[in-house]
Amino acid sequence: MKNDIMINIENVSYEYKSYVDDSIQLAVKDLSLQIRRGEFLAILGHNGSGKSTLAKMMNGMILPTRGEVYVNGINTRDEDKIWDIRSKAGMVFQNPDNQIVATIVEEDVAFGPENLGIPPKEIRKRVDDSLEAVGMSEYKKHAPHLLSGGQKQRVAIAGILAMEPDCIIFDEPTAMLDPSGRKEVMETITKLNKEKNKTIVLITHFMDEAVLADRVMVLNEGENVLMGTPREIFSQVEKLKELGLDVPQVTELAYELRKEGFDIRKDCITIEELVESL
């Protein structure tokens, strides 16, 4: 069933030239990954693990040096269909300030559909629906620079949503936000996945966010080192620490308690589970 796969990444490598000594560096090494329709996938990895490069290959912002990427069955090398790919696989970036184009919230949300040449009446409907979906309807006439970081990022999400994509790729969307902004954005992302059935690819280095996903992939130096449900991944505390990654606080606590000889489930990832097994 080919149609069940939203994004198909086949043996992809990405090379770039180092600025320092002109040597060839590999950001992504022979990586294969299938992202299913409606899935919520989190990609974890520390800085320089190749996760942003991988994300940019998922909507044709950059093309792989070797291997192929298919979005909705379309190869990202197909230049004629690049706009189809980008409207189906939307992308939200780290800095909300640098992705908002217009001086009024609703004008900004309309930017994507305007580029796609959608008739004005339909744009109006999409703008209203998208702002509703991220809970920003009451701010539609506001100037973006007066909003908080979390609100700006939600406007940016609405801007992508208005293109009606099947899949949204989030490239560290909460990295520049305060804790309350992070919470707002994560709630919006989970809601889009559960209620609107959007395929979500979340690139992050916050473990607590990865817990919310259906599947987690851990990248290290451009290679897929671990893949599985959050429970499977976070129960391997030693392995994660070896890779220089943290585990969610709850898991960490459970792990330390087990080491001290308490009989606790090995795979606690939420506070409730830990409380229960205590």
Add this chain to the structure above:
Amino acid sequence: MLKDITIGQYFPGDTLIHKLDPRVKILTSILFIVALFFVKDFYPYIFIFLFIVAVVKTAKLPVKFILKGLKPLMFIIIITFVINLLFTKGEVLFSLGPISITKEGISQSVFMALRLILLIVGTSLLTLTTSPIALTDGIESLLSPFRKIGLPSHELAMMMTIALRFIPTLLEETDKIMKAQMARGADFESGNILNRAKSLVPLLVPLFINAFRRADELATAMEARCYRGGEGRTRLNELKFDRKDTTVLLSMVLFFGFIMSTRYW
């Protein structure tokens, strides 16, 4: 402190003037300027003055707001007045050494000063009653016929929109960098002009670097949102030229036509 700067001096409102199509207002402003320079007597100024009063009243603009706009240009007005007063030849009224004041000089200088004041006030009415977005949309639409001869009207309007969008962001950033540099002992306020200009270097360098980085990220984000220039693009709020706009534009053409014709009476 930098946040207090307002760019464009839009005075929001919900009056007939505010709701007019921006294109009508831009064209009227052009007519206004041309007509003003056609005038060669004092009495047509009365009509122009009444026109301005009528617009201000309809748009419910506070008079103080308008007078404030004159303040930064007062210097130019005074210089114009003095030069015209001293250097116009004609019937000498009285003279003081090499300086002589003529009858024509007085009338000419008052005439020029009035022309400048009316020009500034009249054109500021456009920016006072039109939001920056409507203004850019209007300019884009008015310039679009020139696309055939290679004028990038959409790109110009997009540049203006992005500039407007990033002014507050960059001001905020300037403020932040300034504070960071001051915390490390930078001094922006004392010394002569040369020293002060020098002290701006550690402010401008990070600001420029950041601006370039922002531009790069914005371009990537715009491409991810399928931006590919003005071709085939639609708009959320399209400009609509309705009856009210036609009526106003036609009456403006007649009114300013009349003002211009006074020159040939």
